[in-house]
Amino acid sequence: xxxxxxxxxxxxxxxxxxxxxxxxxxxxxxxxxxxxxxxxxxxxxxxxxxxxxxxxxxxxxxxxxxxxxxxxxxxxxxxxxxxxxxxxxxxxxxxxxxxxxxxxxxxxxxxxxxxxxxxxxxxxxxxxxxxxxxxxxxxxxxxxxxxxxxxxxxxxxxxxxxxxxxxxxxxxxxxxxxxxxxxxxxxxxxxxxxxxxxxxxxxxxxxxxxxxxxxxxxxxxxxxxxxxxxxxxxxxxxxxxxxxxxxxxxxxxxxxxxxxxxxxxxxxxxxxxxxxxxxxxxxxxxxxxxxxxxxxxxxxxxxxxxxxxxxxxxxxxxxxxxxxxxxxxxxxxxxxxxxxxxxxxxxxxxxxxxxxxxxxxxxxxxxxxxxxxxxxxxxxxxxxxxxxxxxxxxxxxxxxxxxxxxxxxxxxxxxxxxxxxxxxxxxxxxxxxxxxxxxxxxxxxxxxxxxxxxxxxxxxxxxxxxxxxxxxxxxxxxxxxxxxxxxxxxxxxxxxxxxxxxxxxxxxxxxxxxxxxxxxxxxxxxxxxxxxxxxxxxxxxxxxxxxxxxxxxxxxxxxxxxxxxxxxxxxxxxxxxxxxxx
Amino acid sequence: xxxxxxxxxxxxxxxxxxxxxxxxxxxxxxxxxxxxxxxxxxxxxxxxxxxxxxxxxxxxxxxxxxxxxxxxxxxxxxxxxxxxxxxxxxxxxxxxxxxxxxxxxxxxxxxxxxxxxxxxxxxxxxxxxxxxxxxxxxxxxxxxxxxxxxxxxxxxxxxxxxxxxxxxxxxxxxxxxxxxxxxxxxxxxxxxxxxxxxxxxxxxxxxxxxxxxxxxxx
Numbered sequence: 026x027x028x029x030x031x032x033x034x035x036x037x038x039x040x041x042x043x044x045x046x047x048x049x050x051x052x053x054x055x056x057x058x059x060x061x062x063x064x065x066x067x068x069x070x071x072x073x074x075x076x077x078x079x080x081x082x083x084x085x086x087x088x089x090x091x092x093x094x095x096x097x098x099x100x101x102x103x104x105x106x107x108x109x110x111x112x113x114x115x116x117x118x119x120x121x122x123x124x125x126x127x128x129x130x131x132x133x134x135x136x137x138x139x140x141x142x143x144x145x146x147x148x149x150x151x152x153x154x155x156x157x158x159x160x161x162x163x164x165x166x167x168x169x170x171x172x173x174x175x176x177x178x179x180x181x182x183x184x185x186x187x188x189x190x191x192x193x194x195x196x197x198x199x200x201x202x203x204x205x206x207x208x209x210x211x212x213x214x215x216x217x218x219x220x221x222x223x224x225x226x227x228x229x230x231x232x233x234x235x236x237x238x239x240x241x242x243x244x245x246x247x248x249x250x251x252x253x254x255x256x257x258x259x260x261x262x263x264x265x266x267x268x269x270x271x272x273x274x275x276x277x278x279x280x281x282x283x284x285x286x287x288x289x290x291x292x293x294x295x296x297x298x299x300x301x302x303x304x305x306x307x308x309x310x311x312x313x314x315x316x317x318x319x320x321x322x323x324x325x326x327x328x329x330x331x332x333x334x335x336x337x338x339x340x341x342x343x344x345x346x347x348x349x350x351x352x353x354x355x356x357x358x359x360x361x362x363x364x365x366x367x368x369x370x371x372x373x374x375x376x377x378x379x380x381x382x383x384x385x386x387x388x389x390x391x392x393x394x395x396x397x398x399x400x401x402x403x404x405x406x407x408x409x410x411x412x413x414x415x416x417x418x419x420x421x422x423x424x425x426x427x428x429x430x431x432x433x434x435x436x437x438x439x440x441x442x443x444x445x446x447x448x449x450x451x452x453x454x455x456x457x458x459x460x461x462x463x464x465x466x467x468x469x470x471x472x473x474x475x476x477x478x479x480x481x482x483x484x485x486x487x488x489x490x491x492x493x494x495x496x497x498x499x500x501x502x503x504x505x506x507x508x509x510x511x512x513x514x515x516x517x518x519x520x521x522x523x524x525x526x527x528x529x530x531x532x533x534x535x536x537x538x539x540x541x542x543x544x545x546x547x548x549x550x551x552x553x554x555x556x557x558x559x560x561x562x563x564x565x566x567x568x569x570x571x572x573x574x575x576x577x578x579x580x581x582x583x584x585x586x587x588x589x590x591x592x593x594x595x596x597x598x599x600x601x602x603x604x605x606x607x
Numbered sequence: 608x609x610x611x612x613x614x615x616x617x618x619x620x621x622x623x624x625x626x627x628x629x630x631x632x633x634x635x636x637x638x639x640x641x642x643x644x645x646x647x648x649x650x651x652x653x654x655x656x657x658x659x660x661x662x663x664x665x666x667x668x669x670x671x672x673x674x675x676x677x678x679x680x681x682x683x684x685x686x687x688x689x690x691x692x693x694x695x696x697x698x699x700x701x702x703x704x705x706x707x708x709x710x711x712x713x714x715x716x717x718x719x720x721x722x723x724x725x726x727x728x729x730x731x732x733x734x735x736x737x738x739x740x741x742x743x744x745x746x747x748x749x750x751x752x753x754x755x756x757x758x759x760x761x762x763x764x765x766x767x768x769x770x771x772x773x774x775x776x777x778x779x780x781x782x783x784x785x786x787x788x789x790x791x792x793x794x795x796x797x798x799x800x801x802x803x804x805x806x807x808x809x810x811x812x813x814x815x816x817x818x819x820x821x822x823x824x825x
Contacts, residue, residue: 089646167779173639174772180658227776
């Protein structure tokens, strides 16, 4: 490509660098907002580290996106000729109504967005009137504005919401969002329907041509029934956490009675009946399908973390692009070899336990990021990569799949992202790092899944999971070990955020109340009568002192139990009333 | 070159929605004018299914929040009123000191007019009314009205954001070059204060400053 000869030679190189860096930046912005597996690391560096750790490549266009994932570099590696357009297709894989001969549900691909970035080189160069010495600065300024608006646009389009819903792990495994980057839109890409709208960004004149960007998108994604598949079917758990037959940290699905479906998007604790006192012979039943309230309100646990930003330490880079030292135009290469790197699947990962999750949750406060939830235990990949190695100019990569099962940690603010740092590099999260694979996102603690097995012995307790402090968890576990009675009533956890967690602790408390257990194998409900029996009986193997102690403890426990019950009842009523307003 | 003006579509908001709506719009505009090295920050609105972008500057956030609080206070005193919040970007120019002018002058090069129509929903009729049966139906209808109004407002807010992006794209030439060390273009936010004459005077001063300055062209 020939740049104008009347430009000073450094300007020629700078203009070309602006164009050549524009493509990967745009690619990064689009895929970062659509494909969680390609979200960047390092966007959340603290202010204390300043701008010193920002890579030079990330400073282009004054928009820090974080470290570019390797997959993006590979994607862009084939785009050597800046005259080639870059077409990014965001494709939604969704189930269709047709079934094949074997009764399997078919999947279809629909392009829901197409981003096109290209550098148009006019045949006739227009005379340049502006001052050549400041031309590249103006061009750079306009390119910055263009990318700002592109960035904002990615957040406004419907695909953004879909992407976040899918990455929040509560969608069916039959939905998937993949991307395709190519140079040829007419031959190999899925057809763009007529129902799509187009938005053209105003081009930026970069002599001798101009940088253009546009997006064609589906404005209405309701046809895919994403909302229906995100909502889980109703499940009732009858074997609750803490039942003597089970591990306290487990719970099992319940066959049988139907229950009102709990919507994915709910606030508070709607649809949950309050904890009721069971009869002497019954165990208290759990309810709902294992949904949890979002661990914290949006204000305190939201994706709108306060980004620590680089300060003016790099002020000399703010105006000027971080041009490479040579400044000479890169040699456009006539041909390019696509390097397709598609991985068929991810390594098996285990579902994190509550303690592990709490660690990640707490780490999220200290180092906020937009990374997705840890991957769920995987299934084999349904789709194998098509044989596109032989097709030039196309790279098809899997995206993050929606979680195969609903998360026990429901989160309708899908920004409950966890840090993508070394903590993820444990074996259970290795799937996350296969950037071009298809990591599953989200995690499951609930047996109420759409498409996978119900029983999962690795599921952790739903009640004390989401926002239970580790100290409380350890407390309940230590209770089990120590089996003391006096500490129970006094150290009842207060200020619990989750109703389920409160119930879990209550159940744990009931289970591990030694005096009641020693007297009989029944539960708290029966302990009421047991207390009376204790009170009335004088003789016995126990000394008078221990009897008095156990009686008073039992009474104390009973009082605490009543208070807790009232609290839970009032809370469930208030929450039930609040959610009905929506 | 004159100040570029963009009039945004009017939005009908309830008083409790003003903060979110204004924060969304103001930050979106400032993000497009924060041309220094920034780390963008995505914010999800609580009342609407919309995500907008902030430039990540603490000073910007504080300035906008302060102004929004002032505006909300003002709206509380002037309920059910249409109002316009102006976000203007300016350049600071030093002039020769003279008898009548200050040394530092602001040259406004862009003005955004955010039009809001704040209203308060009607209160429920007292229990003593005779239409008892109608009262029973009202909560259901009211919630439907609320949700439909909320949906409409969400769509309108999205249209406003699209409008901002469109305007930012179409007009780039008037944006002044960013100086070293400056992250965002200096701006100010004004709205009709308790004294309408003060607001008018502010507008007049702005027009005098912004008009007829060929040096704005860059």
